[in-house]
Amino acid sequence: MDTENLLNLYEEVSDDLKFHGISGTRMKIMISLNEEGKKTKNLREELGLASSTILHGINELERQNLVFRKEDKYLLSQTGQIIAPKLIDMITTLGVIKKYESLWLNHEIRDIPHDLIMQIGNLSNSMLIEAESTNILKPHREFIEYLSKSKNIRALSPICHKDFVESMKTMSGEDVNIELILTQSIIDKVAKSMDLELISIAMKMVGNKKQKVWVLKEDPTLAFTAADSFLSLSLFSERGVIDPTKMLISTDNDSIAWGNTLFEHYVKKAEKFKLKSILKEFIQPKR
Numbered sequence: 001m002d003t004e005n006l007l008n009l010y011e012e013v014s015d016d017l018k019f020h021g022i023s024g025t026r027m028k029i030m031i032s033l034n035e036e037g038k039k040t041k042n043l044r045e046e047l048g049l050a051s052s053t054i055l056h057g058i059n060e061l062e063r064q065n066l067v068f069r070k071e072d073k074y075l076l077s078q079t080g081q082i083i084a085p086k087l088i089d090m091i092t093t094l095g096v097i098k099k100y101e102s103l104w105l106n107h108e109i110r111d112i113p114h115d116l117i118m119q120i121g122n123l124s125n126s127m128l129i130e131a132e133s134t135n136i137l138k139p140h141r142e143f144i145e146y147l148s149k150s151k152n153i154r155a156l157s158p159i160c161h162k163d164f165v166e167s168m169k170t171m172s173g174e175d176v177n178i179e180l181i182l183t184q185s186i187i188d189k190v191a192k193s194m195d196l197e198l199i200s201i202a203m204k205m206v207g208n209k210k211q212k213v214w215v216l217k218e219d220p221t222l223a224f225t226a227a228d229s230f231l232s233l234s235l236f237s238e239r240g241v242i243d244p245t246k247m248l249i250s251t252d253n254d255s256i257a258w259g260n261t262l263f264e265h266y267v268k269k270a271e272k273f274k275l276k277s278i279l280k281e282f283i284q285p286k287r
Contacts, residue, residue, distance in 0.1 A: 025049065025057040027087060030076065033067065034084040037075035092121030100128045103246050107235040108221035113265050122258040126231075126250035139247035143225070143232050146249065150227035154263040156181040156216070157223055159242055178211040179263070181270050183219050214270035226259030233259070 028047050032038060038046070043054050058074055061067035066080035076084055097104060100123075109117070129139040147153065153176065221236035233248040250256070 023057065023060070025053055026061055029054065029057050029061060029074075030066065030080060030084045031088060031091075033074060033076045033080070034088065037070065037073040039072050040074070043074070089121055092124045096120050096123050096126075099124075100126070100248060102130075103128055103235060103248055106238050107243060107246075108238065109235065111220040111222050112262070116258060116262055116265070119258060119261075122252075122254040123231075123233075123248065123250060124254075125252035126248050126255055129247045129249055131245035136245070139234075140244060142249065143247060146230045146232065147225065147227065150176070150229055152177045152228040153225060154179040154227070154260065155223075155225040156220065156263065156266050158183045158186065158219055158221075159223060176210065179214075179267070180212070181214045181216050181263070181266055182273070183216050185219055187215055187273075213273035214267055215273050216266060216270040218269070220266070224259055224262060226256055226263050228256075231255045231259035 025047075028049075029043065032043055032046055040051055040054060040058075043049075044051055047054065058067055061080070062069075065077055066083065067074055068077050069075075097120075129142050131138050135141075155178075157180070221240075223234045223242060225232045229251060231248075231250045231252075234242055234244075234246070237243045
């Protein structure tokens with residue numbers, strides 16, 4: 001929708017926005033009823049509000065045709081069922097922005113697809129691990145700890161960190177399902193350095209049916225891992241380098257699902273890794 005139409009729509013619904021934004025009581029009632037119909041007693045116990053306050057809010061919601069009474073329970077109307085999830089999504093989105101504000105501010109988010117930005121509330125049950133003056137490697141070390149306990153790993157890495165390589169080295173020989181997207185610049189760096197250890201790891205992974213490697217031509221401004229038990233997300237700073245001082249980690253199923261969707265987005269843009277792309281650096285041209 002273009003800006004002109006959106007502004008016209010705003011004028012049409014401005015009173016409704018004010019209605020939902022002014023009263024915390026009404027919003028709390030709709031959030032509670034989004035789960036199931038409830039009696040006044042249940043609402044009072046759950047919301048910690050007086051019956052008179054709840055009934056006043058319900059009366060206002062009934063006048064807007066958002067709530068109705070059936071026998072001794074209050075339920076959301078059809079329009080209430082449409083609006084309540086949107087209110088919840090707005091709350092979770094604002095919560096994620098406020099709680100992890102230092103991760104978003106002054107960091108690149110352009111390479112997170114629009115549809116996943118719209119689902120950013122799925123990251124609400126996360127932890128922001130930040131470096132400390134006495135423990136600057138705290139985010140990375142916690143990530144490696146989570147990684148070492150995982151059996152199914154899907155990751156995109158635009159960087160090549162020694163600890164990450166060591167973890168891949170260990171797991172490439174184990175019964176671990178690994179799906180790894182590397183950037184072309186990382187592949188080129190490995191090839192030019194002729195790092196035999198890294199090439200050995202690549203050969204092991206390519207030869208293991210449980211492990212897959214893709215190459216991404218572009219250089220995204222994020223790094224993430226969606227494993228069976230956790231999600232990690234790191235962003236590049238506006239200066240164009242990965243910020244090692246902050247990492248979002250979550251063990252919540254909604255967050256992990258968000259990460260898997262992000263992985264699917266990038267794997268569609270990548271190509272299967274071919275070992276010859278590295279080995280050709282070792283082949284000397286005939287004179």
